[in-house]
Amino acid sequence: MNTCRIGLVSISDRAAKGVYQDQGIPALAAWLTGALVTPFKLETRLVPDEQLLIEQTLCELVDEMGCHLVLTTGGTGPARRDVTPDATLAVADREMPGFGEQMRQISLHFVPTAILSRQTAVIRKQALILNLPGQPRSIKETLEGVKDEQGKVLVTGIFASVPYCIQLLEGPYLDTDPAVVSSFRPRSARRPADS
Ligand SMILES: Nc1ncnc2c1ncn2[C@@H]1O[C@H](COP(=O)(O)OP(=O)(O)OP(=O)(O)O)[C@@H](O)[C@H]1O
Numbered sequence: 323m324n325t326c327r328i329g330l331v332s333i334s335d336r337a338a339k340g341v342y343q344d345q346g347i348p349a350l351a352a353w354l355t356g357a358l359v360t361p362f363k364l365e366t367r368l369v370p371d372e373q374l375l376i377e378q379t380l381c382e383l384v385d386e387m388g389c390h391l392v393l394t395t396g397g398t399g400p401a402r403r404d405v406t407p408d409a410t411l412a413v414a415d416r417e418m419p420g421f422g423e424q425m426r427q428i429s430l431h432f433v434p435t436a437i438l439s440r441q442t443a444v445i446r447k448q449a450l451i452l453n454l455p456g457q458p459r460s461i462k463e464t465l466e467g468v469k470d471e472q473g474k475v476l477v478t479g480i481f482a483s484v485p486y487c488i489q490l491l492e493g494p495y496l497d498t499d500p501a502v503v504s505s506f507r508p509r510s511a512r513r514p515a516d517s
């Protein structure tokens with residue numbers, strides 16, 4: 323079986339310098355471990371907010387490591403050194419603006435400053451590249467969405483659309499734990515056992 327390869331890129335000047343310990347990659351890895359029921363392999367990178375370095379890292383993960391999905395965290399804001407979306411767009415074949423729109427909708431339920439994130443998503447070759455904000459707790463928030471106290475979904479997390487997107491890019495079949503986030507696929511795109 324074609325195992326899903328996932329690149330995780332934490333983009334932070336201070337974490338890269340060792341001023342504080344990076345929490346981005348551990349938070350991404352922990353969330354994926356809880357959410358995915360199909361096997362996956364991680365490639366992780368910690369880089370400072372340097373556009374060229376971020377571009378090179380994204381290209382390496384997609385072109386050389388063969389990642390099907392790349393999640394970045396950090397550097398999406400308006401500050402001068404926040405250049406993650408710029409680097410992401412620079413290596414894109416095509417934009418997927420719906421992911422950024424949905425993440426800002428979700429984040430508004432958690433922080434009033436959600437619109438300050440320029441986060442986006444793109445396709446490069448076989449891979450979907452998604453930008454998440456740098457605040458570690460925003461990883462779970464945006465991937466999983468907004469739920470009420472009973473766990474009922476109020477705003478759908480963006481990861482719900484990721485497995486079908488990877489399938490449309492002819493990547494491996496990914497499945498999620500519905501208790502964390504339910505993946506949406508049209509009936510015709512489901513595996514026979516799931517339909
Ligand atoms: N990789 C990380 N590990 C731990 N905490 C982080 C990380 N990235 C960001 N944070 C926290 O989230 C906040 C907002 O993230 P943001 O990307 O705006 O960081 P920043 O202020 O640009 O600084 P830096 O790039 O040095 O992390 C940071 O001030 C920090 O408290």
Ligand SMILES: Nc1nc2c(c(=O)[nH]1)N[C@H]1C(S)=C(S)[C@@H](COP(=O)(O)O)O[C@H]1N2
Nearest residue numbers: 396397398399429435438439455456457460
């Ligand atoms: N879910 C969520 N989204 C969020 C935040 C957050 O704490 N949680 N912080 C906001 C803030 S204050 C900023 S400046 C932008 C950009 O953050 P970044 O530069 O760390 O990527 O993300 C926004 N989106």
